[in-house]
Amino acid sequence: MANTSRRALRLLSLLGSRRQWPLRELATKLEASERTVRRDIETLRQLGYPITTVHGPDGGYRLGAGHTLPPLVFDHDQALAVAVALQTAPSTVFGLRDDAARALITLEQAMPAELRAGMKALHLTRLRNYWEFPAPPIDSTALTAVGAAVRHRHVLVTETLRADGSRPETGDDDFLPARRIEPHHLVIWAGRWYLVAYDLGDHRWRVHRVDRLRPRPTTHRFSPRKLPADDLAHFVMSSHDRGDTLDAWQCIGNARLNLPADIVARWAPGGSVVEHLDAEHCRLTLGAWSWAGIAGILATFDTELADLHPPELAHACRRLAHRLATTTDTGSRPPRDAG
Known part of the structure; x- marks a missing residue:
C-alpha cells in the first residue's frame, strides 16, 4: 500500500508537470507496467482528480484544469498568495528556482479559468538591487x-x-x-x-x-x-565559522577590526567572511561594486580599522574620512517641517 501511494503521488506530480503524457512514458518514468499505471489513474480519479483520456495515435493522459487541488483545497486568496510567493521567494530565499517554477506551473493548471486569468495578470518582473544576495543552488x-x-x-x-x-x-x-x-x-x-x-x-x-x-x-x-x-x-548570525564564502564582486577587500568576531558576524552583510583573530579582534572580508562601497560598510562599525588590503581600499577609506571631515553645516537650526 505504501509503494502504491508513493507511486500515485509521483504519477500526480508527472501529470501536473506537463500538458499530456503517453501511457508508455508514464510507465517508464514510474518503472511500472502500463496496467499498473492505468490502475493508479483510476485511483486518482476516485479521489477527485479530473484525469482525462486523450484518444488517438498521439493520445495519452492529461490532468484537467479547474479542479480545486483535492485533498488540499485553496480558496482564491490562498492560491494567489502561494503563486506570488513562488515568484518572489525562490531566488533570494530558497535557492530552488527550477523547482519553484515547476510548482507554479502545476498550481496554475489546477486553478479555475477565472483565477488562472488573474494569475497571468500577476506575473511579476523582479528587479535585483546591488545588496540582494541570490541564494546559492541547493540540492x-x-x-x-x-x-x-x-x-x-x-x-x-x-x-x-x-x-x-x-x-x-x-x-x-x-x-x-x-x-x-x-x-x-x-x-x-x-x-x-x-x-x-x-x-x-x-x-x-x-x-x-x-x-x-x-x-x-x-x-x-x-x-x-x-x-x-x-x-x-x-x-546563527553571530557564528563566524558558519561556512560562508565570498560572493562575486568587482571589488573585494578586508580589514582588521577591534571587535569580537561574533559581533561583526551578526551585522556584516550576507556573503562576507569573518575570521576570528582573538577575543577582541577579527578580520572582515567583503565585496562591493566600488572601493568606496566597502569603505562605507566598514565605517558602519564604530571601531578602529587596521591592516587594510588591498591599497585601493586603504585609499578609499582615507578619501571617505576626508570627505566626512570637510562636510560643512548648512545651518545651525534644524530644517522646518514641510508640512
Missing part, C-alpha cells in the same frame, strides 16, 4: 535528507564541500573528514540555508551551510539537547 535531495533527519531526530554523517560544490581531497586546506552530527534546526538567513547541529566528534554546537553539506542519513536516533542559545537566529 533538493540533500535538503530533504537534512529536513527529515531534523524531524525524526536521526544522526547524519556529513561531508563539507567546497564553495563550488566539489569534494575536497585529502591535504586540501578545505578538507574536513566525514563527521557525525545531531541535526536540530534549519534556519534561513540572507538567502542561505543553515543547519544548527551538535557535532559528536568535538562535542560542540556548530552552524553548517546546507548547500555545502553532503549528508548521509542514518537510522540512529538521538535525544534532544539543551540548545546553545534561546535565540537560534542570534546564534
